Amino acid sequence: GIQVEQSPPDLILQEGANSTLRCNFSDSVNNLQWFHQNPWGQLINLFYIPSGTKQNGRLSATTVATERYSLLYISSSQTTDSGVYFCAVPRRSSGSARQLTFGSGTQLTVLP
Amino acid sequence: DTGVSQDPRHKITKRGQNVTFRCDPISEHNRLYWYRQTLGQGPEFLTYFQNEAQLEKSRLLSDRFSAERPKGSFSTLEIQRTEQGDSAMYLCASSLARGSTYEQYFGPGTRLTVT
Secondary structure, X not given: OOOEEEEOOEEEEEOOOXXXXXXXXXXOOOXXXXXXXXXXXXXXXXXXXXXXXXXXXXXXXXXXXXHOEEEEEEOOOOHHHOEEXXXXXXXXXXXXXXXXXXXXXXXXXXXX | OXXXXXXXXXXXXXXXXXXXXXXXXXXXXXXXXEEEEOOOOOOEEEEEEEOOEEEXXXXXXXXXXXXXXXXXXXXXXXXXXXXXXXXXXXXXEEEOOEOOEOOOEEOOXXXXXXX
């Protein structure tokens, strides 16, 4: 199946700093999702981004499908940005399930 | 749109007991997924429903696990004869297939601890 790798695995920032998280995937995909998992375990949708660039406030994401990677940018980080960030891509199959394959995540800690 | 809900949020059970979890998807979402997440890992796919039909199951879903989605609305996931290795967060997600868009939305999860 498709492999999804995220880097870095851990990231510690001072409040106000910027960061870039990377997601590499081993096969072509027709969609990609970024999630933030908060300390209570809830997965919060950040972006649905098959290709191109999207922005939402201090967060933006870029997916270059032809080169099989996506980047998540966090600017002016805040302590509430802490948590685990996952990217996920659908598994290619002859069926229609489109179940997601997740990377192992980036654990982000923002210090006050 | 009230989001995906799951019940209970936490469950502690003794080894060998049966447990059942419930998921209520976003209304009108015809696709429903179950995932399992262990500590330090990303969620892993367990099974998928389109309406009331269970169309795909992962090899992670042993014969002690069963899932249903009667009438294509809420879903239940039952684990029989629980083992300590079943301790994990069980996540439910739903989506509405629209063209080529399959964005999934997740519930808050049920955290299972088997003692």
